[in-house]
Amino acid sequence: MGGKNSKKNANPELTEPEIEFLLNNTKFDRDGIIRWYSDFLRDCPDGKLDKKEFEKIYSQLYPGGNPARFSKYVFDVFDADGSKYISFTEFMLAMTALSDTDVTKRLRLTFQIYDVNDNHQIDVKEMTKVIDALYDLKDVPKDERKGELSASNRAKAIFSKLDLDESKGLNVDEFVNGCLGDEFLIRLLLPEGSQ
Structure with a gap:
């Protein structure tokens, strides 16, 4: 048997x-x-x-x-x-x-999550998709996803702050360095449970 x-x-x-x-x-x-x-x-x-x-x-x-x-x-x-x-x-x-207690390491991991097409750059479209997915994950009500709080507008605002060379893409260093200087961005962009 x-x-x-x-x-x-x-x-x-x-x-x-x-x-x-x-x-x-x-x-x-x-x-x-x-x-x-x-x-x-x-x-x-x-x-x-x-x-x-x-x-x-x-x-x-x-x-x-x-x-x-x-x-x-x-x-x-x-x-x-x-x-x-x-x-x-x-x-x-x-x-x-x-x-990991090292915020830089966690941000590097988070960058990989946002880099949906795995080309070592994040563009506005990728960031919009992930922010929208985060909204679904956290069950953010539809009325709180409008106007400046929409995934698309949030992604654009983040890019205007982090994309200093205006290349329309963020590499890992731009993403990490930009987030390290802004506590609000860290809270917004790091997956829950990793903060």
Whole structure:
């Protein structure tokens, strides 16, 4: 009865090289990594967190909002190898990045979320999409998304402040340096939970 099926359905093991990599690249100790892995396998028995499961996590964090679009942007950044799922290692690296106390590092990660087309530049259109997705995520009422508070007008206002060379695109340094000088922009642009 056991034979082939029990091996096929067994949870993947966390290898010593993976533990060593995480010890060297995250803030977690060995016991913490093993605890996180156990929890990760409880939710993802095959060791793979897909977009649908990732969106469920965001749904729990934002029960009144619609996390579909924003969670997709974040998922794409965390899926570093483009495999269409987040491995435990990618998950732990993301957890470390989101909880880092260094605002510059968090802003660099946030830049990647806003860089939807992954060309190392953010344009007004990309920023508008992500701000609109943030509005959905946080369930901002439609009447609070009008006029100067609309995603499009917010993106344009941010660009007028950060795009100093008027290139119509922000590179990571312009984004980070501009945000570091403005507490309001940091609160607006950093994903919730990473501030």
